[in-house]
Amino acid sequence: MNFDAKPFLPFSNVENGLMHWLLVFGSFTGAIFAATILIALGIYGVSGPVAVMSRVRQGLHDFVNSSPKRIWAIAWLTIMEAVRRKALLVFVVFAFLMMFAGWFLDSELRADLQVKNAVSFALTTVSWLTIPVLLLLSCWGLPEDIRVRSIHTVVTKPVRRNEIVMGRILGFASIAAGIVAMMGAIGYVWILRQVPNNASLICRVPVYGTLQFLDREGNATDKGINTGDIWEFRSYIEGGTKASAAYKFPIDAPVDRIKLESRFEAFRTHKGRMGQSVLVRYVLVNSTKDLRVPLDSFEIKEFNLNEHYLERKLSFYDETRMDKRTVDLFDDVVDQNSLTIEVQCLDAGQYLGMARPDFFIRLPDRPFAVGYFKAVLGIWLLTVFIVSTGVTSSTFVKGPVATLLTFSLLIIGQGFREFMIKLITGVQKGGGPIESWYRLVTHMNDTLELPDNIGIKIMQSIDNFMLGGLWLMQHLIPDLSSFVMSPYVANGFDVPWNVAIFRSLAITIGYLVPSLLIGYYSLTLRELEAK
């Protein structure tokens, strides 16, 4: 498993999220409004700001009086356009890929890995085929309408400009829904046929906890030991010492037994016991009652799953009382609705690596289709985001530029946002663009101090100014990584509503609102002549 389900609790964080959205949206809208008022005042005098206010009032009036029937009429036109222009030929490509994909997927792999590949392939194919089609349709539709002037026959009817933008977005979103649902369903059937006899499609429902590392003296520490692995997803605890990793799981209500599942990695400094794996033990801890319940030690299955059950009644040897004792899991061990489990490595000289999502409580599984179609929903939400951005940008630039703009936003949002944040926060060494260029030209690596002179100070000031722009940008560019839900399904997990779906939905709606406003004013303030 190579992903971490980041906590996103919509019902507790909704206020923070909304406040942040209002802050960003409000400050940008306010800044644009203030600039418009000042420019209007400068050019037209007092009548300028009056005209601006009148436009704002008109905008409010238009949005309030929008007609759902007209919006649906434009959406219907958009759907017809896509269908008649043969956008649905994408199904032919999809069918072709699905027919022959089986030839190229490795059937010699372990059964669960074959399932993982099949699920990843199906979901990736759906998104890679849908996204380009919708990107092109949404970015080229309106400019083409303006170019051939068909829009003249629409705007000369009682159609408000926001209805055009809303109708277009609704139309493309509906096409995307149709394509994604159809491909998703075909993909699902295809996956069912690809599953080897000795494997099954599963949809685990994990309950993740928080992770706290303890060092070899038993003191709390931010991270475990770095064994030199450049990939820092997992952190390691030293075996045969007091080092441990304490997972704290939330517990809602008592049940008869709890299933635990883990996937740890071992790092060996010696061969250890021949034919045996690293020995690990779970200790249940209730610090309020000063209770420690060690469970039976076990050898971890590396690169595979370790499954354990916690029964309601637990019998163990109490080392402090020097006696065998039985406790109730929920009455005695669970403390303030949370269960703490320390993971210890018992082999001296060996290291056990783990990350937050490596150990979880496994609730009863859901049908595979549930997780799968949630991931399909995630693909659709991403296309809705693309469509709203594409349609909006196509209201003020022509098709090719709108495509480039939307595509850039998609790429940065999915892959480069983290890098931007690293640049802004200074985690990424090497300074801003000019400093980086200077270091490249002068062959100075990023650990060397720059000389202290006026030229360098000017260069760094310009860099800081540019990084300020980047800081603004990172508030505007969305984090689109949450839309990619296929890793959950491919790894046999359910897609969590709070972490993935709600988050993606919130981002989609959060960007839809300003998109509609920009699209509306852009279409209202421009002359619809193809010049």
Added chain:
Amino acid sequence: METQSVIQIKNLTKIYRDFWGRKKVRALNSLSLDVKKGEVFGLLGPNGSGKTTTMKLLLGLLFPTEGEITVLGKPASDVSKNEWIGYLPEESYLYRFLNAEETLDFYGRLFDMSPQQRKERSNQLLELVGLQNARKRQLKEYSKGMTRRIGLAQALINNPDLILLDEPTSGLDPLGSRDMKDLIVKLRNEGKTVVMCSHLLADVQDVCDRIAILYAGELKELGRVDDLLKEQHETELLTSKLSAEAVADVEAVLAKHNAKLLRHGHPTNSLEDLFLKTVQKSQERPGQRFVPAASEKS
């Protein structure tokens, strides 16, 4: 009682600018005119005189540089005025992937019409423009004349009070052109106001009550067609066929009244009349053909 104004244009100026805001073309210069309710008003002028620009300014497709426009008592930028307006663009910029029925249904939806209303109105209009048999064909398969007809049908979908027609007869054959002109007259008789711009002068003369002649964005003439065309210094008489002696007698009478016979001969029909008459005959007697005289054969 003075007739109500449907369109009022005051000192309208339109300057097209380039990307940098520099003046490119002054398309209209201080144009002022009124269009009264129930009249057919023609905007005339050579290419580039500002006819289409005026039309687009009336519809809010372009924004005026200076001046005021009121259409049906509302500013041109007010979308709600379009409830009572029908517009036929110069080229029929319709959605070519739709068929005629779908096209009218779509434009009907934009007026919030119910499905039943849309169906009835579509049937009525398709019959009016003679496209009943082509209702299921996509517009991309239509000829130019058919496209103009469906364009006209979409302009009338809402049964508008004010109809703006940009070059309505362009691309139509003489029959279609005659039908279009008849329809314009019919619309006027129903109390609707029609504004059309054209450079086909005969068409304008046939149907317009009043005209405005534009040149280089400026208004050069405005008034009733009859008044503008009337030659005040000459008198026209039309009689049955006269012999040479009778013509001489007429000249003598005219000389007695200090007038001269300027021209006499047989009046001619217009080519349009001849064409329409021939087509009508052909429809009545399909087998009849024109046989050239022997001298023409050689």
